[in-house]
Amino acid sequence: MNRIAIAVASIWVALAHPLAAEEAEAVINVPPEGSVSTEDGLAAWERVYEVVSNPRCANCHTGPDNRPMWSGPSYGKTRPHGMNINAGESRMGAETLPCATCHITSDAPNTVPHAAPHVGLDWQLAPVEFEWFGKSSAEICAQLKDPERNGGRDMMGLAQHLVEDAAHKGFVLWGWSPGGTRVRAPYSLQQHVDDILAWGTAGQPCPTN
Amino acid sequence: MQLTVNGKTYEADVEDDMPLLWVLRDELGLTGVKYGCGIAQCGACTVHIDGMAVRSCQTLAGSLEPGAEITTIEGLGAPDALHAVQQAWVEHQVAQCGYCQSGQIMQAAALLDMNPEPSDEEIDLVMSGNLCRCGTYVRIRAAIHAAADKLKEA
Structure with a gap:
């Protein structure tokens, strides 16, 4: 049996971060090579797209104007983040108003509606090459399989990124428990990791339109 | 827990989930910091x-x-030794009702620490998270420029 189970998060807990979870939030289970058809890989991708295009993810995966977005049912009309926020080229407001002015780094639960959400990592936009707000499934799929635009990650790298972020109570994990009245990302972190790996095992197939 | 505020050490018997705002106001009696919205939408509670x-x-x-x-x-x-931002606030008579002004001043002082010569646009980018119901924004901007000039001379 070549099914590998790696509890990457537990390694991170042992390594270093005081905010790390006591138990792994998700584990990496790579499907056997050749076990996922292209059709199933595409279905897994569509679930991945539902997650990454969700406002909890997409609102901070914005472009070179460095402006986060407010979108989704809890905001009504889609609009740039209030307070004239511009995260600058640093993507964390170092040149303007640091995101952490309001989004205080903390792993305490987010429970207050409309308050600035927080996570266990310093709040920031995703790197600009990871821009995908408003982009199509095909566009984001092409982006996520391109090492130039995904942080140099292969399938395992993408899965590890998700699990490691969760071990720090980071942005990824927060997407499934955003608190307040914010819409949560669909499925679960574990399902998302499983879908990334199924998509990867199928050869990272992308929709054509 | 032990806190260092304005150079003094304080002991406060508070729960971990108490916002610093209430530790400062209710436990330490430092009421210059204001409660506006409680959800980071207004900036009245800004401290460093x-x-x-x-x-x-x-x-x-x-x-x-x-x-x-x-x-x-x-x-x-x-x-008897106001910060340059506080002095500029007095000289420009920035405050109207005054409620938001301690937050405005704290944010402005942090801005000038980071950017000693901000343009109008840079001021707006940093100060837009501090709301003023009296609409003193034009005087706030003028006072920040004046404080920047004063700090340059110092």
């Missing part, structure tokens, strides 16, 4: 932690790093 402006309503006591240096409006300057 290790020189960085933060919304104290969102900063939980338990999330403070040991040894963090907290500065409130009471510690930014002294009555």
Whole structure:
């Protein structure tokens, strides 16, 4: 049996971060090579797209104007983040108003509606090459399989990124428990990791339109 | 827990989930910091932690790093030695009702620490998270420029 189970998060807990979870939030289970058809890989991708295009993810995966977005049912009309926020080229407001002015780094639960959400990592936009707000499934799929635009990650790298972020109570994990009245990302972190790996095992197939 | 505020060490018997705003106001009696919205939408509760402006309503006591240096409006300057921003605020008669102004001043002081010569646009980018119901924004901007000039001379 070549099914590998790696509890990457537990390694991170042992390594270093005081905010790390006591138990792994998700584990990496790579499907056997050749076990996922292209059709199933595409279905897994569509679930991945539902997650990454969700406002909890997409609102901070914005472009070179460095402006986060407010979108989704809890905001009504889609609009740039209030307070004239511009995260600058640093993507964390170092040149303007640091995101952490309001989004205080903390792993305490987010429970207050409309308050600035927080996570266990310093709040920031995703790197600009990871821009995908408003982009199509095909566009984001092409982006996520391109090492130039995904942080140099292969399938395992993408899965590890998700699990490691969760071990720090980071942005990824927060997407499934955003608190307040914010819409949560669909499925679960574990399902998302499983879908990334199924998509990867199928050869990272992308929709054509 | 132990806190360092305006250079003084305080002991406060508070829960970890108490916002710093209420530790400062209700436990330490430092009422210069104001409660406006409680959800980081207005900036009235702005203080400095290790020189960085933060919304104290969102900063939980338990999330403070040991040894963090907290500065409130009471510690930014002294009555007989105002901070350049406070002095400029007086000279430009910025305040109307005044409620938001301690937050405005703390944010402006942090801005000038980071950017000693901000343009109007840069001021707007940093100060837009501090709301003023009286609409003193034009005077705020003028006072920041004046404080920048004063700090350059110093």
